[in-house]
Amino acid sequence: MASLWEYANPKRFMQVSAVLLPWMAGLSALCLVVGLVWGFFFTPDDFRQGSTVKIIYLHVPSALMAINAWLMMLVTSLIWLIRRHHVSALAARAAAPVGLVMTVIALATGAIWGQPMWGTWWAWDPRLTSFLILGLFYLGYIALWEAVENADTAADLTSVLCLVGSVFAVLSRYAVLFWNQGLHQGASLSLDKEENVADVFYHPLLVSIAGFVLLFVALVLLRTRTEIRQRRLQALLNRERMA
Numbered sequence: 001m002a003s004l005w006e007y008a009n010p011k012r013f014m015q016v017s018a019v020l021l022p023w024m025a026g027l028s029a030l031c032l033v034v035g036l037v038w039g040f041f042f043t044p045d046d047f048r049q050g051s052t053v054k055i056i057y058l059h060v061p062s063a064l065m066a067i068n069a070w071l072m073m074l075v076t077s078l079i080w081l082i083r084r085h086h087v088s089a090l091a092a093r094a095a096a097p098v099g100l101v102m103t104v105i106a107l108a109t110g111a112i113w114g115q116p117m118w119g120t121w122w123a124w125d126p127r128l129t130s131f132l133i134l135g136l137f138y139l140g141y142i143a144l145w146e147a148v149e150n151a152d153t154a155a156d157l158t159s160v161l162c163l164v165g166s167v168f169a170v171l172s173r174y175a176v177l178f179w180n181q182g183l184h185q186g187a188s189l190s191l192d193k194e195e196n197v198a199d200v201f202y203h204p205l206l207v208s209i210a211g212f213v214l215l216f217v218a219l220v221l222l223r224t225r226t227e228i229r230q231r232r233l234q235a236l237l238n239r240e241r242m243a
Contacts, residue, residue, distance in 0.1 A: 069099030
């Protein structure tokens with residue numbers, strides 16, 4: 001654990017992330033190209049949903065990352081509240097816009113997928129509603145960071161907000177299990193083989209998910225590095241003003 005906490009040092013984080021970032025970006029691009037091209041152009045139409053099923057390669061990975069981005073923010077926020085490591089707070093701040101974009105993609109692709117399947121662009125389904133609220137929490141989280149001038153105070157307040165919003169992250173993932181009613185289908189990926197999509201869709205979906213995960217990591221690393229640089233620049237400007 002002692003060696004793990006050394007990566008919370010901004011200097012050490014910058015060194016390691018500089019090495020990891022090109023690899024994460026390159027692997028994410030490779031997986032996204034392979035997964036999306038494979039899924040959209042080399043898989044058959046579904047016997048029930050036709051070609052609309054292929055939106056699964058955007059919808060499922062983006063929804064998965066929207067939820068897990070918030071859970072990652074929860075972990076880093078807890079580290080900030082307990083250990084007061086600034087890199088963890090900055091990583092949470094860096095992840096929020098990425099998670100918001102993933103949420104918007106998931107909501108948009110879900111609406112496009114749902115219209116021909118359900119006959120409506122939107123329904124107040126438990127999972128859809130909790131997912132929409134999660135998106136609003138993302139907006140509130142980002143706005144709170146911008147509204148509070150003191151960085152440490154902003155980190156404290158947004159960490160508490162993250163704890164509250166985690167309820168809706170969990171609901172977004174498990175609403176189908178909590179409530180039997182609703183239009184939204186069950187999980188496309190499951191430990192139960194009978195609930196998974198067919199293998200012809202399953203394998204390119206896994207590659208697409210890997211691409212989204214790696215893209216999220218790359219973007220968070222890039223944005224966290226930017227946040228650290230901005231913090232250093234602000235500290236230098238403050239010193240010059242006081243000199």
